[in-house]
Amino acid sequence: MKAESGFFDQQIQAVHQRARIMNQAVKELPGEQSQILVDCLEELHVSLEELQVAQEEIREQQISILEAQQTIEAERQRYRELFEFAPDGYLITDRFGTVREANRAAVNLLKVGSKHLIGKPILTFVPEENRQAFRAILNQLPVLSRIQEWEVQLRNREQRLFEAAITVETVRNDGQTVGLRWLIRDITGRKHAEEQLHQAQLQNVQLIEADRLRQQFMATVTHELRTPMNAILGFSDLLMRQFRAQGQAREITMLERVLKNGHHLLMLIEDILDFSKLQANRLQLTLQAVDVSELMSAIVEELRPLADQKQIELQFCVPSAPIAIVNDPMRLRQIVINLLSNAIKFTDIGRVSLEVLELPEGRFAIVVSDTGIGIDTADHSQIFREFWQVNQTNTRSQGGTGLGLSITKALVELMQGTISVESQVGVGTTFRAELPRRVSMQNPGS
Numbered sequence: 001m002k003a004e005s006g007f008f009d010q011q012i013q014a015v016h017q018r019a020r021i022m023n024q025a026v027k028e029l030p031g032e033q034s035q036i037l038v039d040c041l042e043e044l045h046v047s048l049e050e051l052q053v054a055q056e057e058i059r060e061q062q063i064s065i066l067e068a069q070q071t072i073e074a075e076r077q078r079y080r081e082l083f084e085f086a087p088d089g090y091l092i093t094d095r096f097g098t099v100r101e102a103n104r105a106a107v108n109l110l111k112v113g114s115k116h117l118i119g120k121p122i123l124t125f126v127p128e129e130n131r132q133a134f135r136a137i138l139n140q141l142p143v144l145s146r147i148q149e150w151e152v153q154l155r156n157r158e159q160r161l162f163e164a165a166i167t168v169e170t171v172r173n174d175g176q177t178v179g180l181r182w183l184i185r186d187i188t189g190r191k192h193a194e195e196q197l198h199q200a201q202l203q204n205v206q207l208i209e210a211d212r213l214r215q216q217f218m219a220t221v222t223h224e225l226r227t228p229m230n231a232i233l234g235f236s237d238l239l240m241r242q243f244r245a246q247g248q249a250r251e252i253t254m255l256e257r258v259l260k261n262g263h264h265l266l267m268l269i270e271d272i273l274d275f276s277k278l279q280a281n282r283l284q285l286t287l288q289a290v291d292v293s294e295l296m297s298a299i300v301e302e303l304r305p306l307a308d309q310k311q312i313e314l315q316f317c318v319p320s321a322p323i324a325i326v327n328d329p330m331r332l333r334q335i336v337i338n339l340l341s342n343a344i345k346f347t348d349i350g351r352v353s354l355e356v357l358e359l360p361e362g363r364f365a366i367v368v369s370d371t372g373i374g375i376d377t378a379d380h381s382q383i384f385r386e387f388w389q390v391n392q393t394n395t396r397s398q399g400g401t402g403l404g405l406s407i408t409k410a411l412v413e414l415m416q417g418t419i420s421v422e423s424q425v426g427v428g429t430t431f432r433a434e435l436p437r438r439v440s441m442q443n444p445g446s
Helices: 002-027 032-085 104-110 128-144 188-246 249-279 292-309 329-345 392-398 404-414
Strands: 089-093 099-102 146-155 161-173 176-186 288-291 313-317 324-327 351-359 363-370 418-424 428-436
Touching (some): 128 161, 128 176, 324 329, 329 363, 404 418
Antiparallel strands (some): 089 176, 146 161, 288 324, 351 363, 418 428
């Protein structure tokens, strides 16, 4: 194109040159005829200049056309690369669904060579039982213009069924549908994952319901057991008074065993009942003003006979000034009794201590230490789990449900506090519960 433009420029320059020579020669001729020739040559000269300007404009237009063609070719190549190397299957079909173009992903997805795919109706990859519905939607496309994420089952050339998500839209020319563009994605893995998630959610619902029924059963059974157990203990205590008045030593010994085991059984029932309430978020605190020193002193004196029976020292240390708090004294007592009784139970030589510490920011700490068997470091993260017990053999010989520490931790957290443990096998164990001096009222389950 540039060569042709240069040739025309040379021709125009040559004509210009000859016109100037003729114009010079005519001016030397005498008469009116020479003037006519001069005028004609002048018009020819103007025409040639206009032709030269037009030629320059044509040349600029040709340059613009060439640049546009290069841009179009680059875009066409870019589109072809995007089409060919896209991760999802792309098809171009006529309005009836016959394949005209297909990229590599579509060829791999349908397991058929490109030359065999071109000209093939896409309907042939739809299972026979689904073709009528597929054809009905295909016929509606000129009206719908676009269908997004149409989930349909397809069968590739190897007869393998797979779940596909299809997005298809119409290609229009002058308002008429002339073709269809298809994006096909294999979602078999996604559908499988969704089904697994659905099954997991269903199982989770079933587990939640089973747990609710278990908690309801535990609460009902423990409540029903507690009522007759209290009656047994009440009548046993009444009989004990009569036998003591009559001096019947043998009967007194038997009733002492009944009362001892009855109180132990009642304690287990209370633990299970508390645990079921905590699990169901139905346990509420009854808050009132309490002097920590007085409460802790009463608990120590209550448990001192257990320590004396094992000939271990029970130490008690509190600040000299009273520590006034707002908490549930019964539940706070339950926490301390759980920690102290455990410490006494697993300590055979040495001491058990209870210490109350004042902390900044309106908090205080209850620290229970012992010189007992200790807990292996690997078990520290497990000891607050329900029904989990350290040293099963020894624990079983001592008795217990394995709920004491779990209930203790749940009660401490209900009081907006924290509890931690430090222990070493053969050295001893220290539990530290940090609590606010004033517990705020909370709704159950909050």
